[in-house]
Amino acid sequence: MQLYGSYTSPFVRHCRIVLLETELKCEFVETDAAASAQKSPSKKVPFLHDGDIQLTDSTSILKYLREKSGDTYFSDIAAYDVFCLVNTAMDACVNLFFLEKEGLTPARSDYLKRQQARVDSIFTELEQIPLPHNAPYNDMELRLGCFLAWGIYRQRFSLGEYPKLAHFLEALNNYQPFRDTAPPSL
Structure with a gap:
């Protein structure tokens, strides 16, 4: 494989x-x-x-x-929906990141403004959900952590306005598989 x-x-x-x-x-x-x-x-x-x-x-x-591996993948539809919500934010952020490299920013495009507003709205929603502060983590939580860590790594956003998300990411950074897969330093 x-x-x-x-x-x-x-x-x-x-x-x-x-x-x-x-x-x-x-x-x-x-x-x-x-x-x-x-x-x-x-x-x-x-x-x-x-x-x-x-x-x-x-x-x-x-x-x-x-x-x-014999595990279950999303037996909880609510967690799967949040996973999909995170995917939506992550797709929008990744697109904004690559388009900015080509000189296209939300300031120059109504469509990109809507993408940024989508990300902001999702952050507000994610700040409200209960999140664990230790393992085991499910795939929704891992996806969220990967997104948050990527956004910090790429300097796409700050978690200053989202203390619950910041605390969650801080805890997740102590999880060995998460730590072992961190991207290289810039």
Whole structure:
């Protein structure tokens, strides 16, 4: 089994955490945008190859890894909905990050203003949900942690206005699989 991705992607990081948690044997293959454009129809990371199985989205990869190891993947629909909410914020933030590199910012685009407003609204919602301060963490919590850590790493946002989220991330940083998958220092 091979997982393709980058060390900085929050989507890939979540998959790497699950691999550490489940102890499944898997080779990590660092992949850049050009290689992912050639090797994956989604033209993004992560993607996974396991024999005849080829998966092209982190959500399907997480489900596959959890179930392959005998674990359950989201038996709680409320947690899955929050997972999807985090994905929405993370997709918007990642897009804003890459578009800003091309000179496109919310100040110059109504569509991007709406994307930023979506992220802000989701942060307000996430600040209200109860979060644990020690392991075990479920996949919603891991996805949220990967997103928050990525945003801090890429200097996309601060958690100053969100003390519950900041406290959650601080606790999650003590979880060994989360710590072991941190991106390299900038």
